[in-house]
Every structure is written in structure tokens, then in C-alpha cells.
Amino acid sequence: MKYVDEFRDPALTGHLLRELAATTAAIARPLRIMEVCGTHTMAIFRSGLRALLPPEIKLISGPGCPICVTSAGHIDIFLEMADLPGTRLAVFGDLFRVPGSNGRTLAQARARGAKIDVVYSPTDALDIARQNPDELMIFPGIGFETTTPTIAATILSASNQDIDNFVVFSTHKTMLPPLMALLGDPALGLDGLLCPGHVSTIIGASAYLPLTGSNHLACVVSGFEPTDILQALILMARQIKENRAEVENAYTRAVNWEGNARAKAMVDTIFEPVDMEWRGLGVIPGSGLAIKEKFARFDAQSRLSLVVPNTKEPAGCLCGQILKGITTPPHCPLFGRRCTPANPIGPCMVSSEGTCSAWFAYGNESRGT
Amino acid sequence: MLMDLTHTLPKTILLDHGSGGLASQELISTLFIRHLDNKILSAMEDSAVIDNQPGRIAFTTDSYVVDPIFFPGGDIGTLAVHGTINDLAMRGAKPIGLSLGLILEEGLPLDDLERIIISIRDASLASGVPILTGDTKVVPRGKADKIFINTSGIGLVAEDVNITSLNARAGDKIILSGAMGDHGITIMTRRAGIALDGNLRSDSMALHTLVQKLLTGLPAGSIHTLRDPTRGGVATTLCEIASTCGLHIEIEEDLIPVRSEVRAACEILGLDPLYLANEGKCLAMVAPEYADQALALFRSCPEGAEAAIIGTLSTGTNDTKSSLSGASRRVTLKTTIGGTRVITPLHGAPLPRIC
Numbered sequence: 210m211k212y213v214d215e216f217r218d219p220a221l222t223g224h225l226l227r228e229l230a231a232t233t234a235a236i237a238r239p240l241r242i243m244e245v246c247g248t249h250t251m252a253i254f255r256s257g258l259r260a261l262l263p264p265e266i267k268l269i270s271g272p273g274c275p276i277c278v279t280s281a282g283h284i285d286i287f288l289e290m291a292d293l294p295g296t297r298l299a300v301f302g303d304l305f306r307v308p309g310s311n312g313r314t315l316a317q318a319r320a321r322g323a324k325i326d327v328v329y330s331p332t333d334a335l336d337i338a339r340q341n342p343d344e345l346m347i348f349p350g351i352g353f354e355t356t357t358p359t360i361a362a363t364i365l366s367a368s369n370q371d372i373d374n375f376v377v378f379s380t381h382k383t384m385l386p387p388l389m390a391l392l393g394d395p396a397l398g399l400d401g402l403l404c405p406g407h408v409s410t411i412i413g414a415s416a417y418l419p420l421t422g423s424n425h426l427a428c429v430v431s432g433f434e435p436t437d438i439l440q441a442l443i444l445m446a447r448q449i450k451e452n453r454a455e456v457e458n459a460y461t462r463a464v465n466w467e468g469n470a471r472a473k474a475m476v477d478t479i480f481e482p483v484d485m486e487w488r489g490l491g492v493i494p495g496s497g498l499a500i501k502e503k504f505a506r507f508d509a510q511s512r513l514s515l516v517v518p519n520t521k522e523p524a525g526c527l528c529g530q531i532l533k534g535i536t537t538p539p540h541c542p543l544f545g546r547r548c549t550p551a552n553p554i555g556p557c558m559v560s561s562e563g564t565c566s567a568w569f570a571y572g573n574e575s576r577g578t
Numbered sequence: 579m580l581m582d583l584t585h586t587l588p589k590t591i592l593l594d595h596g597s598g599g600l601a602s603q604e605l606i607s608t609l610f611i612r613h614l615d616n617k618i619l620s621a622m623e624d625s626a627v628i629d630n631q632p633g634r635i636a637f638t639t640d641s642y643v644v645d646p647i648f649f650p651g652g653d654i655g656t657l658a659v660h661g662t663i664n665d666l667a668m669r670g671a672k673p674i675g676l677s678l679g680l681i682l683e684e685g686l687p688l689d690d691l692e693r694i695i696i697s698i699r700d701a702s703l704a705s706g707v708p709i710l711t712g713d714t715k716v717v718p719r720g721k722a723d724k725i726f727i728n729t730s731g732i733g734l735v736a737e738d739v740n741i742t743s744l745n746a747r748a749g750d751k752i753i754l755s756g757a758m759g760d761h762g763i764t765i766m767t768r769r770a771g772i773a774l775d776g777n778l779r780s781d782s783m784a785l786h787t788l789v790q791k792l793l794t795g796l797p798a799g800s801i802h803t804l805r806d807p808t809r810g811g812v813a814t815t816l817c818e819i820a821s822t823c824g825l826h827i828e829i830e831e832d833l834i835p836v837r838s839e840v841r842a843a844c845e846i847l848g849l850d851p852l853y854l855a856n857e858g859k860c861l862a863m864v865a866p867e868y869a870d871q872a873l874a875l876f877r878s879c880p881e882g883a884e885a886a887i888i889g890t891l892s893t894g895t896n897d898t899k900s901s902l903s904g905a906s907r908r909v910t911l912k913t914t915i916g917g918t919r920v921i922t923p924l925h926g927a928p929l930p931r932i933c
Contacts, residue, residue: 210838210841210842219914223916254919256913257911257915257917260919261915329847549925551926570922571920
């Protein structure tokens with residue numbers, strides 16, 4: 210398959226692995242590198258790359274899985290909304306099986322009679338709203354800069370078409386504030402950041418400049434194929450070896466320095482920064498996006514006057530620490546025992562991109578932890 | 579061209595058609611018997627009586643509720659015939675006949691029903707497996723989704739044939755009869771309303787002729803296991819085999835045939851073709867000394883023209899800590915770039931993701 214097979218070429222992969230191993234061997238100490246994005250976590254496991262990396266590379270999964278960082282209170286309010294009379298919910302598939310604090314899921318709510326559609330795109334939700342004018346369509350807005358522009362575009366479209374029965378409950382988040390908060394913690398001892406390729410298509414590689422200064426982190430934007438990731442790791446290892454902390458872009462076929470101005474402008478039209486609660490990380494100032502007053506008719510929170518409950522994390526669940534990179538799934542007492550993809554307790558097991566789900570699905574070898 | 583039924587039947591299915599009264603009889607004689615006619619079925623007795631034949635009897639049943647009911651490469655009717663024939667074939671049975679149970683939703687367009695019945699007739703004729711008995715019920719609108727079909731099948735297993743997951747042996751080669759994922763991705767893209775260029779088609783196909791060729795063309799006992807990787811895909815089926823026979827299975831990503839359009843659709847939708855349903859493929863565990871001969875036989879049949887050896891079974895280790903080292907009852911995949919990962923069974927339905 211064109212533009213995919215080239216980036217999975219075994220000979221090229223082997224060459225890059227040798228190059229990486231030579232560089233890390235010269236550094237002769239463990240390199241602690243955080244892969245921020247859940248898709249990176251999954252790609253590294255799925256391609257089998259994790260088991261091939263040089264022993265010096267210690268990969269730490271970051272807070273970049275949208276479902277995983279959604280607070281328990283937000284999950285509970287989504288479940289509550291599904292049961293409101295006269296409403297229907299449209300969700301991305303990841304959200305469908307996430308258990309709330311009472312263990313219930315949207316999948317169960319639908320089986321009980323709630324109207325819930327699993328969609329690929331928020332525009333599908335808008336279409337369903339148009340076809341069902343007597344019901345209020347609620348779309349739980351989840352995700353980072355990659356997802357937000359499509360939600361903004363859908364709200365703009367709803368506004369242009371004057372559709373009155375479509376609302377979004379925004380829990381949208383931005384990537385930089387939690388990274389700044391996390392990386393300020395010296396206990397994490399990070400050397401470098403494998404920057405999320407998809408988010409970077411919107412925010413641009415330059416967005417990571419603040420992390421290179423005071424945190425002295427090597428930041429490399431990476432794609433998702435094995436050779437993309439290896440190229441990024443080589444650039445990172447070289448920075449660490451030469452004691453540099455810069456932003457480099459190893460995903461130039463998708464990411465530029467400034468980002469996608471049009472998408473950013475669309476997000477700015479609809480949303481404004483707000484303090485946001487992250488699962489495991491607490492409330493991070495200015496890390497969320499709320500719908501602006503001008504578009505309040507599309508804001509589920511203002512239309513339905515909902516109060517987000519103050520929900521506690523499930524007892525024994527270490528998702529919070531896993532999201533911070535402090536620990537890994539096998540150290541959680543629930544992992545693989547009470548908490549499995551078939552019966553998930555914490556959010557990191559529910560989302561297919563969650564760290565626990567990746568570890569469970571693709572093996573529990575200890576390399577690279 | 580569908581025949582014109584407007585003079586005898588209304589354009590849609592009514593509750594009356596399931597009443598057991600005159601309307602039911604009219605539907606049966608005008609539509610079902612007309613298309614599915616054979617001596618046993620047309621006798622319209624309460625059950626089919628089949629002359630005694632030597633051998634052991636294989637007996638299976640399956641229900642079909644696919645949505646959409648029509649899709650490129652087939653429809654719910656072809657699936658109902660092929661799926662049950664394949665379940666019989668996977669035990670080495672020669673199918674004798676099928677039952678056909680229909681649950682129709684009130685309001686189902688009669689044209690749709692006739693299209694499905696014609697598909698069933700065509701699939702039945704092409705495979706040489708007749709519909710021997712049937713039943714129809716109609717439920718009120720909203721109590722079923724258009725049409726649900728159940729088919730049961732019986733087949734005969736020759737005395738020297740013993741095919742089961744329990745028979746898989748260390749050293750066996752795993753043959754996949756063709757490219758995987760065609761059916762699953764066709765249904766998923768249709769369901770998601772995603773229009774993709776290219777020729778995505780269900781692989782709905784009967785495999786009993788292929789299986790009989792394998793059984794007659796190879797020494798008795800050389801084929802140990804046959805399974806059709808339907809829901810859950812090749813990954814889940816292999817996990818079931820590994821769990822049943824207690825062996826380790828290793829497959830190689832590069833050896834597994836997948837059409838490029840299926841791979842492309844999977845990349846777009848965030849799906850893994852290993853977990854997509856197939857409706858015309860089988861996995862065979864074959865004694866290593868006959869693997870090449872079996873592969874040649876597969877490839878000599880249209881149903882197995884793209885067959886490939888995709889992996890091997892081994893005794894495995896008892897190491898439950900390191901799942902990548904070849905523990906028994908586990909399935910591992912050697913990836914394109916030379917890495918290894920564990921293959922686990924499908925958990926729940928594959929769902930679209932956020933990003």
C-alpha cells in the first residue's frame with residue numbers, strides 16, 4: 210500500500226534501529242522518553258517496535274489518550290445525559306463502553322432504551338439531529354487539538370443551518386498545559402518528548418518551544434509508522450547526546466512549523482480557554498475549551514444546566530499515576546485481574562489507545578519500561 | 579428481473595403473512611416454493627424425511643441478522659446458505675441439506691424478500707445443497723429489523739475423517755484460504771456510510787467443495803483442524819484453536835494475504851484486518867509433510883486461489899510471565915519489521931475511534 214509500506218520497510222527499519230542503537234550506546238545511560246500520544250503507544254506495540262528498541266530507551270506513556278484523561282465526573286454526566294427524556298446522544302466508539310463511577314456504561318444505557326448513536330464524525334451527529342428534530346442531540350465533546358476543529362466546524366455548520374436541536378458538552382482539552390504541569394515535576398526525570406503527530410498538524414511544531422527552554426527537553430514531532438518513530442528517536446538521542454534541547458520535526462509530510470491556521474481560527478471562533486479537570490492530573494488552569502457565549506445555544510451545559518458531579522476514582526485503580534508516567538500497568542493491582550478490556554475498571558483499559566489496553570493487548574514484556 | 583407478484587401479493591409483508599392462514603400459504607407457494615422447489619420441501623410436510631445414508635451426521639445452526647441486508651458481494655440470504663454450509667464443511671462433513679427459518683418485520687418490501695429468496699436459491703443451487711424444510715414468522719414493525727434468518731444444516735462425515743481443533747499438532751502448518759477481512763470491512767464501511775473507492779466486496783462463499791477436494795486429495799488424517807474465521811476474524815479464531823489444543827501459534831504478518839483496499843480502509847478506520855469477519859475463508863492446520871501438497875490443492879480451487887501458509891504451531895513454553903516468548907495457548911505475530919506482538923481475542927465489537 211502506497212505511503213504506508215515504505216514506512217514499514219524491514220530493511221530501512223533495521224538500518225534505523227542500528228543507527229539508534231549506536232547513538233544510545235554512546236550515551237551509555239537510560240534515556241527516559243515520553244510518548245505523549247495514545248496512538249504512538251499503540252503503534253509502538255502493534256508494529257512490534259517496542260521489543261526491538263535498544264535497552265537504553267525507556268518509553269513512558271503520557272497523558273495523550275482522550276478517553277483516559279476524561280474525568281470520572283464527566284463520564285458520569287455523559288451517562289446522566291443519556292437518560293434525560295427527549296434527548297439522544299452521539300458518541301465516538303471509544304466512549305461507548307467506558308464505565309461510570311457506578312460501573313454503568315453507555316452500552317448498557319442503550320440496552321435499557323436510551324437513544325445512543327456511535328458515529329465516526331460529529332457531522333454524522335448533526336445529520337442525525339436534522340433527521341430527528343423532536344429530540345435534542347447531545348454530542349459529548351472529547352479530545353485534543355486533533356478533534357476540536359471538527360467539532361468547531363460542526364457547530365458552525367449547525368449555526369449556519371440554524372439547527373436548534375444539536376448541542377455539544379465540551380470537555381475538550383489542549384495538550385500544552387498538562388505537559389508543562391507534568392514536566393515541571395523533576396521526579397519524572399524526562400530526557401525527551403516524542404511529540405504527537407496528529408495534534409501537531411494543528412498546533413505546529415513551534416508549539417513545543419516553551420518546553421525546550423526551562424525544562425531542557427528534547428522535543429521531536431513524530432509520525433506513526435515504525436520508521437517515523439525510529440527517525441524521531443534517532444534525532445532525540447542525538448540531541449540528548451549533544452546536550453541540546455530543541456524542537457525538531459520528523460513528520461514533515463504532515464506537520465509544519467506554524468500549524469493549521471484555518472483550523473486554529475475556527476477553534477478560536479467557537480471556543481475559549483477554561484480551567485479543566487484531567488483524570489489523574491486534577492484541574493489544570495486554562496487547559497480546557499468551553500463554548501463561547503455567542504454560541505451558547507449549542508452548549509449542552511448552558512442549555513441543560515447540568516452540574517458535573519464530584520466523582521471519586523475507582524478504588525485501587527492506578528490510572529492517574531499511569532497517565533503521569535509514574536508507574537506502568539503491570540504495577541497496578543487491578544491490571545489483568547479485575548481490570549481487563551472485557552471488564553474495564555479504569556479509563557486506561559477502556560480506550561483501545563489507553564496505556565493499560567495496549568499493555569494488555571500486546572504483551573507484558575518488561576523491556577522499555 | 580424480479581417476477582411481478584403484484585397481482586397475488588401486496589408490496590409489503592403484513593402481519594397476516596405470518597398468521598399460518600391463507601395469506602401465509604399464499605406467500606409460501608407464490609414465493610418460497612416457486613424459487614426453492616425440490617421434492618422434499620414442496621411436499622410441505624411438518625418435517626423433512628431424508629433417506630438413511632452411511633456415515634456420522636454433522637449438525638449445525640446459525641442465525642443471520644446482518645445490517646445492511648444487501649451489500650456488495652452478497653446479501654443476508656447468501657450468508658445464510660454459505661455460513662451454515664461452511665460450519666458443516668469445517669468438520670469435514672458433506673452437506674446434505676439446510677433448513678430455512680425466516681423472521682420478517684411487518685412492512686418489509688416484498689421485492690426485498692424476493693431478492694433474498696432468489697439469492698438463497700442461487701446459492702443453494704450453486705453449492706448443490708437444497709433447502710429441505712422451512713418456516714416463516716412475521717413480527718410487528720419495530721420488533722425485528724427487516725429480516726432475520728436462521729439456517730440449520732446437516733451433513734455426513736466419512737468414517738476416516740476426524741477434523742477438530744483438538745487434533746492440531748505441534749509442527750502443523752497453518753494455511754489461510756485467501757485474503758482476510760473482505761466481508762467485515764465491506765459491512766463496516768457500508769454501516770458507517772463511508773464511501774471508499776476500490777472494489778470492497780464480501781467474500782461470502784461456500785467452502786464444502788474445496789474441503790472435499792482436500793480430503794480426497796490428501797492422505798487421511800493429514801488435515802487436523804479446519805475453522806472458518808467469521809466474527810472475531812483470523813485473530814480470534816486462532817486464539818480459540820491455541821486455547822483448545824494447548825499449543826503456541828506463531829503467524830507472520832507478511833505472509834497473511836490482505837487486499838490493499840482492505841488494508842487502506844483499515845488504516846482509515848483504525849481497524850485491524852486480523853479482527854475482521856470473513857464469510858468465505860478457512861484456516862487449516864495441516865501436518866507439515868503435507869503442507870505444500872495441501873497448499874497446491876487449495877490454490878487449484880477457485881475458493882482457495884490466493885491461499886497461503888501463514889504460520890506454524892509449536893509446543894510452546896509454560897512461561898506465563900513473558901507472553902512474547904512463545905507460551906503455549908498463546909498466539910504471537912511476527913511483524914513486518916521483525917518485531918513480535920501477542921494476539922488476543924476480540925473484545926466486543928470493533929468500534930470507530932476518536933482520532
